[in-house]
Amino acid sequence: SAVISQKPSRDICQRGTSLTIQCQVDSQVTMMFWYRQQPGQSLTLIATANQGSEATYESGFVIDKFPISRPNLTFSTLTVSNLSPEDSSIYLCSVGGSKGKETQYFGPGTRLLVL
Amino acid sequence: AQSVTQLGSHVSVSEGALVLLRCNYSSSVPPYLFWYVQYPNQGLQLLLKYTSAATLVKGINGFEAEFKKSETSFHLTKPSAHMSDAAEYFCAVSVWTGFQKLVFGTGTRLLVSP
Numbered sequence: 001s002a003v004i005s006q007k008p009s010r011d012i013c014q015r016g017t018s019l020t021i022q023c024q025v026d027s028q029v030t031m032m033f034w035y036r037q038q039p040g041q042s043l044t045l046i047a048t049a050n051q052g053s054e055a056t057y058e059s060g061f062v063i064d065k066f067p068i069s070r071p072n073l074t075f076s077t078l079t080v081s082n083l084s085p086e087d088s089s090i091y092l093c094s095v096g097g098s099k100g101k102e103t104q105y106f107g108p109g110t111r112l113l114v115l
Numbered sequence: 116a117q118s119v120t121q122l123g124s125h126v127s128v129s130e131g132a133l134v135l136l137r138c139n140y141s142s143s144v145p146p147y148l149f150w151y152v153q154y155p156n157q158g159l160q161l162l163l164k165y166t167s168a169a170t171l172v173k174g175i176n177g178f179e180a181e182f183k184k185s186e187t188s189f190h191l192t193k194p195s196a197h198m199s200d201a202a203e204y205f206c207a208v209s210v211w212t213g214f215q216k217l218v219f220g221t222g223t224r225l226l227v228s229p
Contacts, residue, residue, distance in 0.1 A: 001161070031214050042205060042219045043159075092158055097215040102147050102166060104209075104217055106159040 002027050002095050004107035012113045013083050020079045021110045023093035028073035031097050033104065034066070037090040046091075049076045083114045117142045117208045121220035129228050134193040136223050138180075138206035141187065146208045147215065148189045150180055153203040153222075162204075165189060176200070201227045 003026040013019050023032065034046040046066055047057045055068040070076045080087055090111050096104040122137040140146055147166050151159040163174025170182040180191045189206060205222045209215040 004158075033217075042221045043217075044219075045216065048214060094159075097209070097217070102209065102215045103149070103161060103164055104215065105161065106151075108158040111156075 001103075001105045002029060004093065004095060004105060006091075006093060006107040006110050008110060009108065010111035010113075012115060014115055015083055015085065017083055018079055018081045019083065019112060020077050021091050021093075023076045023078070023107055025074045025095055029095040030073070031095065032070060032076045033094045033097065034068065034076075034078045035092045035094065035106075037092060037109070039088065043092065046078070080112065083112075085114045088112055088114045117146065117210045117218050119206050119208050119218060119220035121204075121206050121223050123223055124221065125224045125226060127226040127228065128196045130198055131195050134178075134191070134196045134200065134225065136191040136204050136206075136225065138189045138191065138220060139187050140189060140206075140208045142208055142210060144210060146210060148180075148182065149207045149209065149217070150174065150178070150189075150191050151205045151207065153205065155202070159205065162191070196225075196227050198227050198229065201225055 005024045007022045032049045035043045037043050045058050046061045047055045049055045049070040051070050067079045090109045092109045094104040094106045118141045120139045149164045150162040163172045165182045173179045178193045203222050206220040207217045209217045
């Protein structure tokens with residue numbers, strides 16, 4: 001399985017600002033995913049990020065609020081824009097999920113608190 | 116649409132007792148099924164997976180799960196609970212949509228008492 005790191009591990013942000021989360025993988029991967037885990041809840045897929053193409057967003061998530069970059073096969077960023085307290089969550093990236101590599105492996109998550 | 120139902124948001128057991136965490140799925144096509152564990156302040160760790168091979172799947176830390184198509188279930192069991200098993204457990208189903216999209220259950224928190 002891939003080794004996945006995320007930065008920052010946690011942050012406290014003010015309302016109206018933005019936070020960019022980095023996800024780094026120790027090997028080249030085709031697909032990367034971003035999830036949100038709201039307090040006490042399960043994981044919800046935000047978007048799928050493939051290198052060289054625009055991210056694909058799930059229903060209820062928009063690019064203006066959650067812009068994603070995928071500049072190469074080992075790295076991706078998720079920005080959470082115009083923060084509000086409702087954005088306080090854990091944000092996780094994962095890799096895998098492609099043909100022949102059905103299992104997704106997760107990073108440690110970024111814990112965001114918006115005041 | 117695919118979905119997963121985890122019965123019981125909290126399950127409490129004594130150390131040494133049997134652990135049973137329930138998961139039922141809904142899928143219009145043969146599913147892949149996963150159990151993940153999340154320890155406090157950590158990400159998700161894969162416990163085990165079913166990908167249409169053996170119906171009884173063994174995972175890490177002594178956990179296993181049995182795929183029962185007739186019951187649309189994939190319950191997670193461990194014969195003897197340890198204090199270190201206390202965590203949140205998530206069942207997930209994935210279906211090919213150009214990639215393996217994961218749909219998670221709501222999670223079950225396992226509490227282990229001495």
